[in-house]
Amino acid sequence: MTSKKFYPEKGLAFSSSMGERLVTELRMRIISQAIQKETVLSENQLAKEYRVSRSPVREALKVLEKEQLIRLERMGAIVIGISETDIEEIYDIRLMIESFVIQRLLHSENDALLNELNKILEMMKIAIKYKDIDEFSLKDIEFHETIIKSIHHRQIMMVWTHLRPVMECLIILSMRYRSQVNDQDFNRILKNHELIIEALAQKEKALIKEAFFKNFHDVQNKAEDLWTDPEMMKKAREFNGS
Amino acid sequence: MTSKKFYPEKGLAFSSSMGERLVTELRMRIISQAIQKETVLSENQLAKEYRVSRSPVREALKVLEKEQLIRLERMGAIVIGISETDIEEIYDIRLMIESFVIQRLLHSENDALLNELNKILEMMKIAIKYKDIDEFSLKDIEFHETIIKSIHHRQIMMVWTHLRPVMECLIILSMRYRSQVNDQDFNRILKNHELIIEALAQKEKALIKEAFFKNFHDVQNKAEDLWTDPEMMKKAREFNGS
DNA sequence: GATAATATACTTGTATACAAGTATTCAATT
């Protein structure tokens, strides 16, 4: 791949194919508006640009279409991108998933889960300490994924898996932005996650819901202007660690 | 494509590529257990079998992997198939989606929707009258899809779109089975759908939920032994209209 | 006979070639 990468290397699996790398990179470029809405992408053009053959490009475009980031038409793929409405709706789905998961969690043992969550939380703290924002974002997502995984519901997991890549980009960008604007946000996020763990330990539905909602509110609303301000987004896109 | 098709032709879009056709056919074969669990599929073998090149096969396998019907490994794709737990879980998701939709529907105008639903219901009746079971199944799904579409929520729609193909197969097979075992089921299903329309017209939450749940119960539980009895499944698979 | 090395027949990932279809351009004709 030729030009500057916007998606963090460590988010990728060790041995990922060209196709997979292309997907993550294109996805990040579309969501961060480095590739603008309505742009027409063609397989040949992308193949040339990223110095690969059409096969992996084709594969990538199919994935992005399923994520509704592009529209595959007869002559070229049209970039759809992400609107503010989309972001709200994505959090609708996340809320749906996590509500379902909470419900199930009440009826099952969760010591192993709490242990795992504490581990991830500690890692989040370290990431912040060393100002590794991207790592922090990835661990944040891992935190929630761990909770979702714990109920062993394949179909819920599928919905999550399908949603995750896009949400991951949203969170990475949003966190990069915050790290430049308001450092203190991270402390609150850490606190929220501590609260979630505590609430899960007590197994009280109301408490758990409250903890989740609190985190939700914090995550969802804090970076609103990022998505409308091209300058801000440019900064977030080109941010590279500390 | 060479051998007998299990997926109804009319479920396919007019101009679908080899890859798309392959997906629907393989999906149906896996879900209906014509291809058994643990079977190892290779791109070359499938290409030879269906007389196409590796490209469309490859494309199809990628889709089936996303649906968790197969597992792509280094040497071949392993068929996972669908368990009874999976079916339950799929209906969990469907319930989640439809609950969300109901919630939204209460706050919006729905005359156009009711009209559309009545049209589809009438078509379902005609389909039954002429014993076109597959058409009935497809219309049943269209009925629910129409309701979901009506709230204009792209992300909910994405979850549905992702879930639909597998559910479509489940419903098609289940309906084919019922048509051989108990004709009267269809009348009840029709009644359930009438009830849904009426409830939606009255815009009363409790009533709507009841109508949906009633239909759910009927749909979910009636063909349980189909999924465990290979003989039954064989019949459902090879069923071709009246 | 048991084990190690090699040969082989597979597998996928990527590159490329070709066919069929579509938008565009530009010139000829009315």
Added chain:
DNA sequence: AATTGAATACTTGTATACAAGTATATTATC
């Protein structure tokens, strides 16, 4: 000047070729 029509430069869908890696089977060696 407007419109038709052919040439062209694109597009995707599919087939095929090649490289790199992996499992299996066979052979050679002890």
